[in-house]
Amino acid sequence: MKLFNLSIFFILTLINSLQALEASDRLHINTKGGIYIHEFKQYNSNPEVFSNNQKLLTVEYRDRYFLIHAIPYESDLGRNKLEVEINNNIDHLSFNVKKKTFDTQNISVSSKYTKPGIDNQERINLERKSLQVAKNIWYDQDPDLKFIIPANGIITGRFGTKRFYNGTEGNFHNGLDVAAKKGSAIVSPSKGKIILTGNYYYNGKFILLDHGKGLKSIFIHLDEILVKKGQLVNKGDLIGKMGSTGKSTGPHLHWSLILSKTYVNPEYFLDNRIIDYFSLKVE
């Protein structure tokens, strides 16, 4: 009996510690490529906030006002400073960038992607410019921050992974990879407006979706695009089919989330994590 009680106690303690770990893990979003959330307590309407002449995302949640700031992947760990202009007044914010461990992946791709050749350079440059123009668009619509995963399958790549292509270090992996069979459904993870589609050298067939106020999703390597530029979509709408077009090694969806022109970890927007942060952490 005594042993039985002890086991129950041990199990309960274990469950509690697992739950505690999960809650703190869910709040662990102020990492490289993560999010810094700041509450504006002295305002009674959603303030306009700029940093380096760029408008930032501010949201209203139950009569409270929050800044949702993208922490660049290249940021230093520890204390970071942010100068902002709030309703025309300069203010200085500071936040802590916490450590997160990133994996390493080795990938083999056709040499046409690692050494594209002079004849493809003009096309690559034009496509880069076109993407840049679209990424700079400001769509004055409040985003819905409760995202759903845009495809079902196996997660084969996470945000922040160091990647070596054919043995040479490339850019860090700036999104989430979900693999399933060719033709699998891709749905919109949140509402928004389609601002660009195309079939580009590296991206293959892709969709750029604007969720509003500087928050955008890009879905690449598609087999089929089922939406058109200018179209409004709701969360869960079918937008495309999974494929392996462009710089890809097999059928999967690569989903990147861009906030204030900065790549951020899309997983931080899943499972209600941003909304939970408002009520759990920021008081």
Ligand SMILES: [Zn+2]
């Ligand atoms: Zn990817």
